[in-house]
Amino acid sequence: MIRVRFAPSPTGHLHIGGARTALFNFLFARRNRGTFILRIEDTDEVRSTPESVGGILEGLRWLELDWDEGPEIEADGSGVKLTGRENGDFGPYFQMERQDLYRKIATQLLSEGKIYRCYCTAEDLESMRRHAQLSRIPFKYDGRCRELSEDAMRGKAASGEPHVLRFRMPQEGATQFKDLIHGDLSFENNLLDDFIIVKSSGIPTYNFACVVDDHFMKISHIIRGDDHLSNTPRQVRLFLSLGWEVPIFAHLSMILGPDGSRLSKRHGATSVEEYKSLGYLPEAMRNYLALLGWSTSDSQQIFAPGELAQKFDLEHCQKNPAAFDAQKLLWMNVTYIRGLADPELLERSLPWLEGAGFWNSKTAPPKERLRAIMRLEKEKYRLLSDIPKLLDFFFQEPKFDPQAVEKVLNAENASQVLTDMLAELGKLDPFTAKSIEENARRYAADKKIKNGAVFHPLRVAVSGRTQGPSLFEMIEMLGQTVVLGRIRSALQLPR
RNA sequence: GGCCUGUUCGUCUAGCGGCCUAGGACAUUGCCCUCUCAAGGCAGAGAUCACGGGUUCGAAUCCCGUACAGGCCA
Numbered sequence: 001m002i003r004v005r006f007a008p009s010p011t012g013h014l015h016i017g018g019a020r021t022a023l024f025n026f027l028f029a030r031r032n033r034g035t036f037i038l039r040i041e042d043t044d045e046v047r048s049t050p051e052s053v054g055g056i057l058e059g060l061r062w063l064e065l066d067w068d069e070g071p072e073i074e075a076d077g078s079g080v081k082l083t084g085r086e087n088g089d090f091g092p093y094f095q096m097e098r099q100d101l102y103r104k105i106a107t108q109l110l111s112e113g114k115i116y117r118c119y120c121t122a123e124d125l126e127s128m129r130r131h132a133q134l135s136r137i138p139f140k141y142d143g144r145c146r147e148l149s150e151d152a153m154r155g156k157a158a159s160g161e162p163h164v165l166r167f168r169m170p171q172e173g174a175t176q177f178k179d180l181i182h183g184d185l186s187f188e189n190n191l192l193d194d195f196i197i198v199k200s201s202g203i204p205t206y207n208f209a210c211v212v213d214d215h216f217m218k219i220s221h222i223i224r225g226d227d228h229l230s231n232t233p234r235q236v237r238l239f240l241s242l243g244w245e246v247p248i249f250a251h252l253s254m255i256l257g258p259d260g261s262r263l264s265k266r267h268g269a270t271s272v273e274e275y276k277s278l279g280y281l282p283e284a285m286r287n288y289l290a291l292l293g294w295s296t297s298d299s300q301q302i303f304a305p306g307e308l309a310q311k312f313d314l315e316h317c318q319k320n321p322a323a324f325d326a327q328k329l330l331w332m333n334v335t336y337i338r339g340l341a342d343p344e345l346l347e348r349s350l351p352w353l354e355g356a357g358f359w360n361s362k363t364a365p366p367k368e369r370l371r372a373i374m375r376l377e378k379e380k381y382r383l384l385s386d387i388p389k390l391l392d393f394f395f396q397e398p399k400f401d402p403q404a405v406e407k408v409l410n411a412e413n414a415s416q417v418l419t420d421m422l423a424e425l426g427k428l429d430p431f432t433a434k435s436i437e438e439n440a441r442r443y444a445a446d447k448k449i450k451n452g453a454v455f456h457p458l459r460v461a462v463s464g465r466t467q468g469p470s471l472f473e474m475i476e477m478l479g480q481t482v483v484l485g486r487i488r489s490a491l492q493l494p495r
Numbered sequence: 496g497g498c499c500u501g502u503u504c505g506u507c508u509a510g511c512g513g514c515c516u517a518g519g520a521c522a523u524u525g526c527c528c529u530c531u532c533a534a535g536g537c538a539g540a541g542a543u544c545a546c547g548g549g550u551u552c553g554a555a556u557c558c559c560g561u562a563c564a565g566g567c568c569a
Binding site: 129140182185187188191192193195225226227228229230231233251253254256258260261262288291292293294295296297298299300301302316318319320321322323324325327328329330331332338377378379380437440441451452454455456458459460465466467468469470471472 | 497498499500501502505506507508509510518519520521522530531532533534535564565566567568569
């Protein structure tokens with residue numbers, strides 16, 4: 001039975017890297033008819049926030065990475081909310097609610113002598129660290145509390161001195177584990193120190209809580225970023241000393257910024273939330289993220305719905321880090337937008353049209369008309385947020401681009417052309433793209449001027465700019481009354 | 496500083512000993528189409544497979560070293 005998990009710390013937004021890890025876990029689960037579990041690792045008391053939990057869940061939901069077990073949420077218009085209930089038989093899925101379990105396991109380990117109390121203070125550790133630095137050897141806890149005498153131990157315990165719990169790491173041999181991406185890996189034990197499993201506050205450390213949860217949640221495969229690779233031998237050691245079966249690992253390479261350094265804010269948007277509000281489509285995001293560090297043998301780029309879950313495998317995951325390429329993401333978004341059927345595209349862009357004040361559910365314009373307008377520029381939308389920007393002149397008076405006015409409307413003959421066309425278009429019936437075009441071309445031919453000398457001023461007059469949809473369809477869509485009005489206004493423009 | 500992992504066009508990647516005079520995609524260049532901008536079509540440029548040694552009849556592919564990058568512990 002395949003069981004995988006995504007285990008974010010709610011200390012910030014859902015990062016691109018986290019989203020990719022979640023995606024790979026999700027795809028692996030779906031591909032193998034396994035279970036995808038969401039666990040919240042909130043043991044960092046100071047940095048964890050409920051807002052982060054909400055944000056992360058919302059991001060996952062937006063990407064449609066639906067988890068089979070974990071916190072239950074309900075969605076309303078404004079976002080997702082925790083219900084306080086959970087799905088799955090292996091909860092709770094918040095680590096802070098699993099303290100009793102960690103304590104129980106720690107007690108057991110202590111009684112078996114596999115861990116020990118360490119009373120070293122921060123100052124003690126600091127001096128060890130300095131010492132190590134001075135003698136240019138790597139810092140490693142020296143294990144001085146490892147063999148405290150019974151008496152000393154009892155004394156310290158009686159006086160209630162604060163202590164941590166440390167794992168008794170074997171000093172010889174090696175620890176190996178299976179990694180589906182890197183192959184079998186082996187680490188020398190003597191390089192690992194007696195790491196802390198419970199802090200003096202009584203809160204378990206990441207390495208400990210993670211192992212306990214992965215065991216009790218029956219996780220079969222741990223798929224995570226390779227920044228955890230160095231932690232893995234410690235965790236394997238814990239599994240072993242508890243007599244638990246060790247899961248199979250898969251360490252994903254990191255995602256880097258375009259300059260090759262770790263992806264961070266200075267590279268631009270790094271959270272899923274930002275991409276959502278920028279106007280990216282979740283399916284484009286998923287597709288792009290899937291291809292960061294994974295590929296098929298034929299380098300397929302675009303995947304139909306469900307196809308990723310069908311084809312995904314860990315064997316084709318890249319070992320080396322991948323640079324995040326915003327340009328390719330954008331291309332992918334364009335591809336997906338174009339692939340959307342018109343009604344679907346309209347539904348998706350309604351929030352943006354509404355945001356721009358071009359639509360609302362009461363005053364319309366009717367969706368039929370919106371769809372027709374949107375179709376005019378469909379191949380030009382890179383982001384959903386481009387749509388209102390590109391189409392604004394259909395909904396409001398054009399904002400004249402000064403350069404366009406200077407270059408086109410102030411050109412020789414432009415006023416004459418517009419004046420003539422005003423008359424021509426005024427008597428045109430029917431007012432269709434076809435009739436408008438025939439009329440404009442005939443006019444140019446009669447006057448022996450270039451088509452462009454007619455078309456360009458018309459375009460700027462009705463839309464305010466030099467770039468836009470097919471001129472005649474645009475004019476038809478605007479309608480005779482509006483077009484005549486706009487040409488008149490353009491003729492009044494200060495020169 | 497130690498350890499770990501990695502290194503194929505600018506970028507994402509295919510490749511798992513002969514099919515590679517290295518394939519695809521994004522970006523890029525030119526041309527065509529054209530009422531603008533796009534889109535589309537066609538053509539092109541771009542990687543001595545990090546470097547140096549081996550192993551082999553034969554290596555991008557296997558082994559060793561070096562360099563560089565990233566990660567973890569500090």
